Amino acid sequence: MSTSLRRRSAMRSIASKAYYGALGKLVDPAFRFSGRSRRPPKDPFNSMLSLCYTILMYGVYGALEAKGLSPYFGFLHEDREKHPTLSSDLMEEWRAPIADAVVMSLVNGHEISLSDFTTPDGETGIFLTGAGMKILINKLERKFMDKHSYLPYVRYSVTFRNAINMQANEMAKAIEAGDAELYSPIWIR
Numbered sequence: 001m002s003t004s005l006r007r008r009s010a011m012r013s014i015a016s017k018a019y020y021g022a023l024g025k026l027v028d029p030a031f032r033f034s035g036r037s038r039r040p041p042k043d044p045f046n047s048m049l050s051l052c053y054t055i056l057m058y059g060v061y062g063a064l065e066a067k068g069l070s071p072y073f074g075f076l077h078e079d080r081e082k083h084p085t086l087s088s089d090l091m092e093e094w095r096a097p098i099a100d101a102v103v104m105s106l107v108n109g110h111e112i113s114l115s116d117f118t119t120p121d122g123e124t125g126i127f128l129t130g131a132g133m134k135i136l137i138n139k140l141e142r143k144f145m146d147k148h149s150y151l152p153y154v155r156y157s158v159t160f161r162n163a164i165n166m167q168a169n170e171m172a173k174a175i176e177a178g179d180a181e182l183y184s185p186i187w188i189r
Contacts, residue, residue, distance in 0.1 A: 023100065028107050030114060040125020044117045045103065047126050048136055052099035055140060061087040063168035069175065090171060093186045098160055102143050111135060150186040
């Protein structure tokens, strides 16, 4: 791994720990979230984040492929075998306003409870039950249909799902032109 790649990876790790540390302070104490864990998720909050991130990742993946881009060649994330790095790159700008917002809303709005999670026999992780999965998926789908005006290049509100497709299109234009300045990330106001 090159020095600049190691430096970027270390900076992402520091930023990630700070972000999730701060996020954990905003979570209902019953859900005891103290940082990111995955494969397997070690607490209910991480279980929901993992599922939301996976669904978001593959929504972005589909949008990129629809624009003729390979989801496997990215800019920010380290290339790994069988990991869609461009999907990870584009997904970053959607994590907080979609996935994190859904999970925070479910927890702090008391729309989901600890009884909606289970640890299957022989497993070390904590996973959603069928009922919990239904609650989360319904909330996430409603979030994808929310309209907002986060895109700097349009003057009207679009659903998150459409905005992801529009951002994939902007990414394709920037790559085809060989000009990163043509891509504008979302603006959360």
